Amino acid sequence: ETGVTQSPTHLIKTRGQQVTLRCSSQSGHNTVSWYQQALGQGPQFIFQYYREEENGRGNFPPRFSGLQFPNYSSELNVNALELDDSALYLCASSNPGGDRRRQETQYFGPGTRLLVL
């Protein structure tokens, strides 16, 4: 148990719909990173939030967006869902200790498995 929680655990949507996934970071962690993991692949970095601001983004289109709240929990929103968005969505929390470029180990939540039909 890492103390990182995600909801929901599973979700089925249809193409074109919108989805919101949620993550609560480990106590004391102010940084949340989101990853997409397709079947048989390693996780791919989507974006990161540090103290409520986006702190870097991977190669994902703008229909992938996010938020971080004052309690450091976070949301991942995906608009106009496509079939290829079907994947395990992982969030990971860490605590860079005040320096946004310095990070300690990232601890992953259990993930949300999204299926787009």
Place this chain on the structure above:
Amino acid sequence: GQNIDQPTEMTATEGAIVQINCTYQTSGFNGLFWYQQHAGEAPTFLSYNVLDGLEEKGRFSSFLSRSKGYSYLLLKELQMKDSASYLCAVRDYIQTGANNLFFGTGTRLTVIP
């Protein structure tokens, strides 16, 4: 960009030792991580190397050579529960502006009796 390579699959016998290799190319190297991931579960942290050399942690050890862009994870006294995917991840701060992780595709290890 980043390029992280590791074998796709490996098989080893219970009680034996196995070494999983990882080679990488990255622009802003800031550490290498190994994670274990059982099927359908989240990755769990195993080890972290940022300086050259060997880090030992019980049955697991990880080695890093920054000049060669090379790491390995060594698992000793293999147990059946070690059957999982092992993910090599490089921390890079240049490409995306964040100190995030770039993962390989993972090595699926099967431990047989």
